[in-house]
Amino acid sequence: MNAGQKSARRIAAGNGPISRDTVCVSCLHRLTHPSRRNASTGTALAESPSSPTQQPRHPNPPVTTAKAPRKAYQLLASPVLSRPPLLTRDLTSFEKAYYLYQKRLNERLALPFTRYFYYKKGTPGDAEWKRKIKVRKTPARDIGVYAAYGDEGWNDEVLVGDRTAERESVVEALLRDAEGKGIVDEEVVGDKDTEGLVVAGDAKVGEGQRRDLTKVEVERPVERVTEADRANNMRSLSRKMDRTLYLLVKNREGRWRFPQDRVHGRENLHQAAERILVQGFGIDMNTWIVGNHPIGHHQMNYTSGGAPAPRLAKISPNRLVSTSRDRPEYEQEEYGEKVFFMKGRMMTGQADIGKNEYGDSEFRWLVKEEVEEAVTGGYWKSVKDMLAER
Amino acid sequence: MHSLHSRPHVLRPSLRTPYNHTQTRHASLLRRPIRPYTFTQLITLSDGSTFTHRTTSPQPIYKSTRDTKNSVVWNPSSRKLLNVEEDEAGRLRRFRKRFGRGFDVDAEEKRGEGPENTQQDEGVPDEPAQEEESLMDLIAASAAQQQQASGKKAAAVEVVGGVREPAKKSGKGKGGQK
Numbered sequence: 001m002n003a004g005q006k007s008a009r010r011i012a013a014g015n016g017p018i019s020r021d022t023v024c025v026s027c028l029h030r031l032t033h034p035s036r037r038n039a040s041t042g043t044a045l046a047e048s049p050s051s052p053t054q055q056p057r058h059p060n061p062p063v064t065t066a067k068a069p070r071k072a073y074q075l076l077a078s079p080v081l082s083r084p085p086l087l088t089r090d091l092t093s094f095e096k097a098y099y100l101y102q103k104r105l106n107e108r109l110a111l112p113f114t115r116y117f118y119y120k121k122g123t124p125g126d127a128e129w130k131r132k133i134k135v136r137k138t139p140a141r142d143i144g145v146y147a148a149y150g151d152e153g154w155n156d157e158v159l160v161g162d163r164t165a166e167r168e169s170v171v172e173a174l175l176r177d178a179e180g181k182g183i184v185d186e187e188v189v190g191d192k193d194t195e196g197l198v199v200a201g202d203a204k205v206g207e208g209q210r211r212d213l214t215k216v217e218v219e220r221p222v223e224r225v226t227e228a229d230r231a232n233n234m235r236s237l238s239r240k241m242d243r244t245l246y247l248l249v250k251n252r253e254g255r256w257r258f259p260q261d262r263v264h265g266r267e268n269l270h271q272a273a274e275r276i277l278v279q280g281f282g283i284d285m286n287t288w289i290v291g292n293h294p295i296g297h298h299q300m301n302y303t304s305g306g307a308p309a310p311r312l313a314k315i316s317p318n319r320l321v322s323t324s325r326d327r328p329e330y331e332q333e334e335y336g337e338k339v340f341f342m343k344g345r346m347m348t349g350q351a352d353i354g355k356n357e358y359g360d361s362e363f364r365w366l367v368k369e370e371v372e373e374a375v376t377g378g379y380w381k382s383v384k385d386m387l388a389e390r
Numbered sequence: 391m392h393s394l395h396s397r398p399h400v401l402r403p404s405l406r407t408p409y410n411h412t413q414t415r416h417a418s419l420l421r422r423p424i425r426p427y428t429f430t431q432l433i434t435l436s437d438g439s440t441f442t443h444r445t446t447s448p449q450p451i452y453k454s455t456r457d458t459k460n461s462v463v464w465n466p467s468s469r470k471l472l473n474v475e476e477d478e479a480g481r482l483r484r485f486r487k488r489f490g491r492g493f494d495v496d497a498e499e500k501r502g503e504g505p506e507n508t509q510q511d512e513g514v515p516d517e518p519a520q521e522e523e524s525l526m527d528l529i530a531a532s533a534a535q536q537q538q539a540s541g542k543k544a545a546a547v548e549v550v551g552g553v554r555e556p557a558k559k560s561g562k563g564k565g566g567q568k
Contacts, residue, residue, distance in 0.1 A: 088441075106428065113427040118448050129448075141450060142430045170442065174432045177450040218451065221432070221440040286467045348467045 073299075074313060074334045077272035078260035080295065080386060081247040081287060081344040083365065087224055089242045089390060096165035100143060104156040107148035113139040128180065135182040142170040171221060178218045234364040237350065244388045245365040247351060248374060249280065252359040256374040258383070260339055261358060262315070265323030269294055273342035275320050281363070282355035286347040294340035298382035301336035310335045341386060436460040436479060455479045490526030 023031070091099070119126040133139065137147040144164040147153060163169045176182075228236035237245065249259050259280045263272045273289045302309050310333045317324040351363045364374075368387045372380055428444045433452045437459040456479050458464040462471045474482055485493075 103430075109422070110425045110427050113448070139427065139448065140429060167442075170430060171432060171440075174430065174442075174450040219434075221434065222438050348465075 072332055072334055074337045075263045076260045076337060076339040077263050077269045077276060077294075078258045078339050078341045079273035079277050079287075079289060079344040080258050080341045081277065081346050082388070083237055083245040083346045085243055085390060086241040091167065096167075100158065100165040101156070103140065103143045104146055104148070107138060107140065107143070107146065108153065115139075132177065132182055141173045141177050175218050175220065179216045234366065234370075235351075235362075237346075237365055239365065240367055243367045243390060245367060246371055246387060247281075247346070247363060248366055248371065249353075249356075249360040249363045251361075254361075255376065256364075257379065258341065259358070259360070264315075264318040264321040265326065267321050267323065268292060269340055269342055271321075273344060275318070277344065279320065279357045280351075280355075280360065282352035284352055285349035287349075288345045288347065290343040290345065295343045296341040296382060296386040298339045298341070298379060299336060300339075300378070302334070308335055339382075341383070343386075487524060488526075490524040490530060492526055492530040 115126075115129065119129050136145050137150065138145075142164075144158070144162075146156060158164055224241065226236075226238045226241065227233075228239040233239060239245070247259065248256050250256055259276055261272070261276045261279070263269065267275070270289050270292045274287075277285060277287055277289075302311050313332050313334050314329055315332055316329040317327075353360065353363050364370075366374060368384075368389065371387065372384070375383065426446050428446055429448055429450075430442050431445045431447060431449060431452055432440055432442050433454060434440050435454050435457050439459065460471060460479050462468070465471055474480060
């Protein structure tokens with residue numbers, strides 16, 4: 001029931017006999033029993049110029065009980081199932097430059113690295129450390145070659161187009177360090193005959209040279225761009241892992257919508273949303289509907305040629321809603337649809353369109369921009385503010 | 391005066407305009423913070439996902455074997471994690487690597503039916519594709535064979551009991567003698 005005096009007055013003045021399904025009980029009481037304190041309230045209500053239609057006003061509007069098919073809207077619940085992003089977003093160029101600058105600045109401000117605490121003198125770890133430091137002049141691996149306290153300490157800026165700040169080069173530098181390689185690949189010294197490898201007998205040649213006795217192969221991290229991205233498989237949940245994906249279905253009429261269905265019996269929106277997910281996509285989805293309040297709504301009035309054209313709907317009980325089985329199939333004249341969207345989160349699983357009970361033909365997991373392209377204009381206006389940018 | 395050297399200045403509203411409450415801190419000495427040297431490290435979780443973070447550890451890569459990605463509590467839908475035996479990072483795997491599958495409930499039942507089967511098996515462990523064949527498995531299997539050959543009925547129990555003794559002597563189950 002809308003709060004406030006204005007709407008109550010509007011209803012009292014305008015629409016003639018008040019039906020119980022548009023006015024709540026407390027307002028109904030207030031309208032039918034104007035307060036005795038202010039004797040003029042009844043007349044004030046009557047004189048309010050809110051409605052243009054001049055209908056005969058009653059100080060006590062008669063209350064009617066609906067017996068004929070009710071003037072109503074079709075109430076629908078629609079779960080907006082989202083898979084939140086699995087990866088952090090890419091950094092902007094400003095962020096990359098800033099982080100590189102901050103890391104190089106840190107070299108000059110933080111305490112020096114306590115090498116002998118971690119690497120004891122004379123151990124192989126210590127030898128490897130010394131070898132690596134010689135090349136990159138600093139214990140850090142992700143800032144390129146930079147000596148904070150050397151002669152070149154002032155030179156902490158990189159040239160335009162430098163790849164040191166990129167995430168890929170940072171990760172690559174860490175992996176190479178784990179493999180035991182320096183920043184720059186050392187040239188293998190040797191003869192042509194031995195294919196550049198050092199021969200055991202050539203002691204002098206092999207002196208300053210490190211031999212790859214054990215090739216440590218460190219596993220590369222999995223790519224951020226998956227197979228599903230390359231193939232642009234819109235049914236996959238592994239596509240666009242740094243964005244939020246929303247589940248849409250192509251309904252009977254061939255329109256792309258969020259899955260929706262009527263609210264049956266005495267179930268609330270939360271229960272309806274959960275039921276719709278099961279009836280629409282099977283039970284192989286681990287989902288969670290957030291809270292009991294909708295996150296958006298969309299209203300669509302049935303019109304034909306501009307004039308309202310109510311449709312007669314047959315409401316049959318739903319097998320999953322026990323309270324809907326209390327009354328047999330009944331009819332209702334509906335003036336339009338009101339869809340209430342419920343926020344849902346997807347954890348694991350996948351939708352199975354084969355289990356769909358609403359006649360939907362296919363499903364897709366789409367990003368916000370793709371939803372805009374797929375969906376009609378009026379629907380998009382209602383829906384766009386609910387969806388996350390990322 | 392004293393305040394310049396002893397205490398850091400407290401942020402206070404500037405006094406010029408009574409309504410202007412911008413934060414100001416007039417020139418005063420701030421001691422340089424003593425912060426340890428920090429590296430960037432790549433962390434690899436048990437399911438292969440990676441991220442970088444800042445740490446005082448000089449290791450470039452940290453591989454985690456036990457984290458939220460292979461925990462039952464954090465992955466309630468995963469049947470693989472529910473099954474304690476299949477859990478790769480679990481303690482049961484470590485136990486089996488050391489002591490073999492002689493202590494499995496399934497294995498004991500099979501050994502109970504042993505008399506008909508051992509001659510065919512020839513000391514091969516129960517499951518065909520066995521990667522973690524430990525010495526204990528082979529010992530137990532050969533012991534079972536011997537017992538069957540000598541025709542004792544309490545073979546299953548004694549084999550298991552026999553396996554346990556060498557395990558107590560050497561913690562890693564190596565060098566077990568029968």
